[in-house]
Amino acid sequence: MVANNKSDRTAILNAIRQHEVSDVELPDLNADWIEYDSPLEQFVQSLESVGGRVVRLESLDQLGQELEKLDSFATAKVRCSLVAGQGSPTFELNQVDDPHDLEDIDFALLSAELGVAENGAVWMTDDGVRHRAVFFIAQHLGVLLSASQIVSNLHQAYQRLESSTAFGLFMSGPSKTADIEQSLVIGAHGARSLTLFLLP
Numbered sequence: 001m002v003a004n005n006k007s008d009r010t011a012i013l014n015a016i017r018q019h020e021v022s023d024v025e026l027p028d029l030n031a032d033w034i035e036y037d038s039p040l041e042q043f044v045q046s047l048e049s050v051g052g053r054v055v056r057l058e059s060l061d062q063l064g065q066e067l068e069k070l071d072s073f074a075t076a077k078v079r080c081s082l083v084a085g086q087g088s089p090t091f092e093l094n095q096v097d098d099p100h101d102l103e104d105i106d107f108a109l110l111s112a113e114l115g116v117a118e119n120g121a122v123w124m125t126d127d128g129v130r131h132r133a134v135f136f137i138a139q140h141l142g143v144l145l146s147a148s149q150i151v152s153n154l155h156q157a158y159q160r161l162e163s164s165t166a167f168g169l170f171m172s173g174p175s176k177t178a179d180i181e182q183s184l185v186i187g188a189h190g191a192r193s194l195t196l197f198l199l200p
Helices: 006-018 039-049 060-068 154-161
Strands: 053-056 079-081 107-111 114-116 121-125 140-146 168-171 193-199
Touching: 039 053, 039 114, 060 140, 060 193, 114 154, 121 140, 121 154, 154 168
Parallel strands: 053 193, 079 107, 107 140, 140 193
Antiparallel strands: 114 121, 121 168
16 A cells, blocks of 8 residues: 555554564573684684774884875875874864864774674774764774774673663774675775774
8 A cells, every 4th residue: 555645644654553563582692602712813804804904013102103004094185083192183073063074084093992803893982072974984994903802702792882872883894885796895885995903
């Protein structure tokens, strides 16, 4: 039935409201989820398999030097950084009023709270971030993560996040799609590259 006037729409909505859905028990999450002997090495492998790049740092002092080696950073005219004292930002993100003004960001340096070995995803939140758009609008992303914050699977990750109330997202590698002819395209509708800087 096609709703072509107000009475049809009302009839459809009323029919939906009258339909009772039975309660379904939540699944039991106490299972033997995947575990890795080396979550760190699996994380690196997973992230690189989805188009990301990993640079291992000996200390935070090395970050600036490694950033300069990236063409995406060295040639960036507009940079922002959410890592204090790092990334040579050309403007202060939290002083921007309109997120539409972020459309020209070439490189954004972000920090992640944890990483997931099974899929190479990192968890980032908007804690202290005025505009969430920065996670998606920059041409290239650099992400800082401590190796000690890598877990084997998403179940372990969510256990750590149970008390988190901030907006957050799991991001695995740069933007990509394989919808067209099952051909993987990197940078389809978001960041064209993601380089993860791994602290010991």
